[in-house]
Amino acid sequence: MSLRHALLGLLEDGPASGYDLTARFERSLQKYVWTGRQSHIYPELKRLADGDLIAVTEEGPRGRRTYAITDAGRAELRDWLLSPPGPRAIRDEHVLRMSLLSVLDLPQARELVLHHLEEADQVTVELRALADAADSEAHPRGRLRFGRLAIEYGVHQYQAQQRWAHWALEQLDRAETADPHERQPSET
Known part of the structure; x- marks a missing residue:
């Protein structure tokens, strides 16, 4: 996935300024799906505007611009969505630990x-709250608007982590019971 496609997807949900997009990232994507920092978003x-994938629809004070996705941007987004994904790059510090x-x-x-x-x-509770809020808000696309399915994916992912943690605790309990002289970490 790329920042480019995430931004096109956010703009598919409605016109927004760079500030609004940064806030949308922080609220709906950053912690659970994709990181987009303000220094990368602008x-x-x-680049998206230069490539005619988005257009400035409004200019406000202090250089504030509102962007909207163009037909070319929608085509780019759809082409990307329908293309096979590249190799999955996984960097999960929790799993490493x-x-x-x-x-x-x-x-x-x-x-x-x-x-x-x-x-x-905690994250499961946060995601459930996001899902409930998304389900209660009126939107032209209904429940299938941008991010709703991803929220549910996140809920299932964190529920899997909960199941794994319970299993891991059982394994640790068994190891402690089986080995009363538990291994001490080696001194360095």
Whole structure:
């Protein structure tokens, strides 16, 4: 996925300024789907406008511009959506930490898994609130508007993390019961 396509998708949901798009990113994408920083959004908006994929529909005070997606932008977005995705680049610090739990003693590993579970619980509640808000707001596309399906994907993803954390805690409990002389981490 690219910032370019995320911005086109956000603009498909309605015209917006760079400031509005940054806020939409922070509210609906950044924590759960894709990171878009303001320092990257504005230059990408210029490239999209230069490529006639979006158009400035309004100019306001202090250089504020409102952008709207063009027909060419919609075609680009649809072409991208229908093309096969590239290789998935995964960089998940949480999963990396979980894969290295054996470095810790059992109580430390348990604490880390519990923290992971608490975070998954919290994010699931946040995503459910976003879903409820999205479902209650009137929108021309109804529930299938931009991001609604992704919210539900996120809910399922964090629920999977919750199930994994419960399973991992059971494994740690079994390891502690099986080995009363739990392994101490090596001194460095």
